[in-house]
Amino acid sequence: MADGDNSWARRRFLKGVGIAGLTAGLAGTGTATPGRQPGAKPDEVLVGVSATAEDVPSTVAQYVPGNAEIVHTNETLRYVAVQFPSEAADTARENFIEAVTAKDHVKYAETNATHEAFATPNDPQFGSQYAPEQVNAPTAWDTTFGDSSVTIAVVDTGAQYDHPDLADNYASDPGRDFVDSDADPYPDVPADEYHGTHVSGCAAAVVDNGTGVAGQGNSTLINGRALDENGSGSTADIADAIQWAADQGADVVNLSLGGGGYTETMKNAVSYATNNGALVVAAAGNNGSSSVSYPAAYSESMAVSAVDDAENLASFSQYGDAVELAAPGVDVLSTTTETRGSYEQLSGTSMATPVVSGVAGLTLAQWSLSNADLRNHLKSTAGDIGLPSTQQGSGQVDAAAAVTTEPGSGGGDGGDGGDDGGTGDSTTTSVNGSLSSYADYDDYSYGWTYDAPSQVVVELDGPADADFDLYLNTGTTANASPGDYDYASYTADSQETIVVDAPDDSTDLQIDVDSYSGSGSYTVTVTEYQ
Structure with a gap:
C-alpha cells in the first residue's frame, strides 16, 4: 500500500x-433513404458529428458529393452513413474522408467496416456438456440459478427465441432486427443463421428445466440482430444494436464478433454502453494471432480467450495483453436452430464469450455491482489454469467463486504475470x-x-x-x-x-x-x- x-x-x-470560430448548425435536415442492404456495407462512410452541432445529418449533408447520399442517421451516437455508388473508386471515399474530417463539428470519418461472427463450426456432435462444469457453474447453482431481473443482450445474428430451451429466458419482447430494420430478430434462414441461437444458449439456456442443455444461469435474454444469415454485419448495424441494448437497460452486452479493426463508431457505441452501466464482454478472435481483435481490444470491453476441455489455449484463439478472462470455447454443446437439430457443438471465442457473460449474469443475481466492480470481481475470482496472462488474463472465469465470494474480500487465485484482478x-x-x-x-x-x-x-x-x-x-x-x-x-x-x-x-x-x-x-x- x-x-x-x-x-x-x-x-x-x-x-x-x-x-476558426465554430459556426452555428445549419437549418437543413438530411433524410434517411429506405432500402439499405443487410449485412456488410463497404460502400458507406460513417461520419461522426460533435454534440455542439445543432443537427447531425445537415452538418454533414453540405459536404456530401453529388454521387453520394446520407442513408442512415443515429442521433444518439451522433453519426451518419454516407453511401457512395458501388462503382465509385476507393479514392472517392478516401477523398471524402480526408475533406470532411477537416470541417467544423466533424469528429471523424471512416469506412463502414465489416465484422464477422467468431465461430468455427464442426459437424454436429451430441455429447455431454463440459463448459458449465469447467467453470464451476453447478456449485454456483447451489446458491442461485440466476435472476430474470438481470438482462444479457446478445448482439449477433438473429436468435430462435422460441427454442424450447431458450423461450423461458427470452424476454417477451425478444429484441430488434438491425439488419432488416424491423422489430423481430428471428433468423431469416434458420439453417444458416444459427450463431446467435448457440451464443444465447451458452449464456442462458434454461437451467433446471429438464430439457436439453444448461447455460450458466437464468438471466433474461434479448437479441439485437446485427449480423445477417452469412454471419456478417456492418459497423453501423452493430453499433446501433449496442446502443439499443444499453437503452434497454442490459446489464451485460455480449459481442461474439469482430474483425473490422478499430473504428470510432464502434468504440463510441461500446463507450455508450459502458457509460450506461453495461458490462461489454467481447470475443478475442479466432485467427490464432498474438493480438486481440476489435471490439474486444477496446479498453471498455472485457476480452475473452478460448480454452479447451483440458484447459489449454484453443489453437484458433487470439491472445495478448488485452485478454482479461478465459473460458471454454472448443466443441461447446449448446442450443441451435431446430432446423439444424436443436443442439450442436461449435468452437470459437464466440462460445467462450457468452460463458463469461452468463457467469456475469449469474453473479449479478447474487451481488449488486456496478459494471466496473463486476468486471473486477470476475477477474479477482477467476481460476489460474496455468497459462500465461496473455492467454488467460486473470484466469478462467469461475462461477462458484464469483457467486460465493463476497465482493471486495478477494479469494481468487488469479493468473500468471501478476494480473490477478486485485484483492477487490x-x-x-x-x-x-x-x-x-x-x-x-x-x-x-x-x-x-x-x-x-x-x-x-x-x-x-x-x-x-x-x-x-x-x-x-x-x-x-x-x-x-x-x-x-x-x-x-x-x-x-x-x-x-x-x-x-x-x-x-x-x-x-x-x-x-x-x-x-x-x-x-x-x-x-x-x-x-x-
Whole structure:
C-alpha cells in the first residue's frame, strides 16, 4: 500500500492554437433513404458529428458529393452513413474522408467496416456438456440459478427465441432486427443463421428445466440482430444494436464478433454502453494471432480467450495483453436452430464469450455491482489454469467463486504475470472543473493510492450541450493532450470513460480534459482497484 492519500495537482491552461470560430448548425435536415442492404456495407462512410452541432445529418449533408447520399442517421451516437455508388473508386471515399474530417463539428470519418461472427463450426456432435462444469457453474447453482431481473443482450445474428430451451429466458419482447430494420430478430434462414441461437444458449439456456442443455444461469435474454444469415454485419448495424441494448437497460452486452479493426463508431457505441452501466464482454478472435481483435481490444470491453476441455489455449484463439478472462470455447454443446437439430457443438471465442457473460449474469443475481466492480470481481475470482496472462488474463472465469465470494474480500487465485484482478479493494475520488470554450482545457496529475493497482477507471461527466474529451498518460510526467496520449476517449458528447488494466504507476497519472467545442462544468472521477 502507498500512504493512502490521493493527490490531485491541477494545472490550467488556455490553448493558444488559432482555430476558426465554430459556426452555428445549419437549418437543413438530411433524410434517411429506405432500402439499405443487410449485412456488410463497404460502400458507406460513417461520419461522426460533435454534440455542439445543432443537427447531425445537415452538418454533414453540405459536404456530401453529388454521387453520394446520407442513408442512415443515429442521433444518439451522433453519426451518419454516407453511401457512395458501388462503382465509385476507393479514392472517392478516401477523398471524402480526408475533406470532411477537416470541417467544423466533424469528429471523424471512416469506412463502414465489416465484422464477422467468431465461430468455427464442426459437424454436429451430441455429447455431454463440459463448459458449465469447467467453470464451476453447478456449485454456483447451489446458491442461485440466476435472476430474470438481470438482462444479457446478445448482439449477433438473429436468435430462435422460441427454442424450447431458450423461450423461458427470452424476454417477451425478444429484441430488434438491425439488419432488416424491423422489430423481430428471428433468423431469416434458420439453417444458416444459427450463431446467435448457440451464443444465447451458452449464456442462458434454461437451467433446471429438464430439457436439453444448461447455460450458466437464468438471466433474461434479448437479441439485437446485427449480423445477417452469412454471419456478417456492418459497423453501423452493430453499433446501433449496442446502443439499443444499453437503452434497454442490459446489464451485460455480449459481442461474439469482430474483425473490422478499430473504428470510432464502434468504440463510441461500446463507450455508450459502458457509460450506461453495461458490462461489454467481447470475443478475442479466432485467427490464432498474438493480438486481440476489435471490439474486444477496446479498453471498455472485457476480452475473452478460448480454452479447451483440458484447459489449454484453443489453437484458433487470439491472445495478448488485452485478454482479461478465459473460458471454454472448443466443441461447446449448446442450443441451435431446430432446423439444424436443436443442439450442436461449435468452437470459437464466440462460445467462450457468452460463458463469461452468463457467469456475469449469474453473479449479478447474487451481488449488486456496478459494471466496473463486476468486471473486477470476475477477474479477482477467476481460476489460474496455468497459462500465461496473455492467454488467460486473470484466469478462467469461475462461477462458484464469483457467486460465493463476497465482493471486495478477494479469494481468487488469479493468473500468471501478476494480473490477478486485485484483492477487490477499490478507492474513488473526484475533481470538478469547468471549461470556457473550444480553446480551453485542464490538466491534472493524480497520485496513486495503491502500489501496483490492478486497474484504474477514469470517467468524465460533462455538459450535455458541449463536447469534452478525455486523454491519459501513464509512466511519464508529460501532460496528456489530443496530440500526445496513451489512452483516449473522445465520443461526440461529454460522457467519456477510460479503463486501464495494470496501469504503470511509476509516475502520477496524467489526465487531460479538453474542450473539442462548447463550455460548461464537468466532473472527473478516478476509481482505482488494488
